[in-house]
Amino acid sequence: AQTVTQSQPEMSVQEAETVTLSCTYDTSENNYYLFWYKQPPSRQMILVIRQEAYKQQNATENRFSVNFQKAAKSFSLKISDSQLGDTAMYFCAFMMRGGATNKLIFGTGTLLAVQP
Amino acid sequence: DTEVTQTPKHLVMGMTNKKSLKCEQHMGHRAMYWYKQKAKKPPELMFVYSYEKLSINESVPSRFSPECPNSSLLNLHLHALQPEDSALYLCASSPEPLGPYNEQFFGPGTRLTVL
Numbered sequence: 001a002q003t004v005t006q007s008q009p010e011m012s013v014q015e016a017e018t019v020t021l022s023c024t025y026d027t028s029e030n031n032y033y034l035f036w037y038k039q040p041p042s043r044q045m046i047l048v049i050r051q052e053a054y055k056q057q058n059a060t061e062n063r064f065s066v067n068f069q070k071a072a073k074s075f076s077l078k079i080s081d082s083q084l085g086d087t088a089m090y091f092c093a094f095m096m097r098g099g100a101t102n103k104l105i106f107g108t109g110t111l112l113a114v115q116p
Numbered sequence: 117d118t119e120v121t122q123t124p125k126h127l128v129m130g131m132t133n134k135k136s137l138k139c140e141q142h143m144g145h146r147a148m149y150w151y152k153q154k155a156k157k158p159p160e161l162m163f164v165y166s167y168e169k170l171s172i173n174e175s176v177p178s179r180f181s182p183e184c185p186n187s188s189l190l191n192l193h194l195h196a197l198q199p200e201d202s203a204l205y206l207c208a209s210s211p212e213p214l215g216p217y218n219e220q221f222f223g224p225g226t227r228l229t230v231l
Binding site for chain 1: 225
């Protein structure tokens with residue numbers, strides 16, 4: 001069975017600085033997807049970034065980038081130039097490719113607070 | 117239209133009530149999901165519908181009954197709930213049940229309180 005671990009329950013960063021959220025996962029599969037989802041307080045969960053395991057290049061979306069280390073089973077999220085609107089719960093998630101369905105397996109989340 | 121809508125936003129019900137949660141998407145997505153989320157916890161998958169057929173039931177108690185009347189609509193019927201069922205219920209959809217077009221789009225949720 002696949003598991004996803006986020007070892008940082010809470011983090012804080014000053015506005016305009018850079019922060020990295022950690023995520024590790026455990027799987028015996030070779031083909032899968034990894035996601036970071038953001039859930040702001042009392043607001044909708046949205047996808048931040050997605051990585052396909054067979055792609056070596058790290059995914060980037062504007063100020064958000066990942067460091068995907070397949071051998072180490074690590075998938076960290078870097079947020080550059082942090083903004084107050086980045087304050088949210090961040091969930092790392094795993095999805096097997098070619099499984100019976102597109103089932104997301106979530107980590108426990110990291111609550112990020114961006115301080116002014 | 118690129119969103120998933122859920123009604124109602126808030127629901128308070130007694131343990132003997134029957135109520136329903138509604139989820140709608142008009143993105144042509146063929147997979148829809150129900151999740152339960154407790155405060156400061158990740159979403160827990162409850163049900164998956166693929167092409168309007170129930171494909172996954174994560175051993176959810178029968179007091180929760182899902183229904184997919186058409187490809188755009190997903191309901192969750194609630195009956196004889198317990199106080200521990202109080203949570204945020206999230207609906208999500210994805211373009212396909214399988215394959216690479218698998219980003220799940222989440223609705224804002226229904227905050228359910230069972231008294």
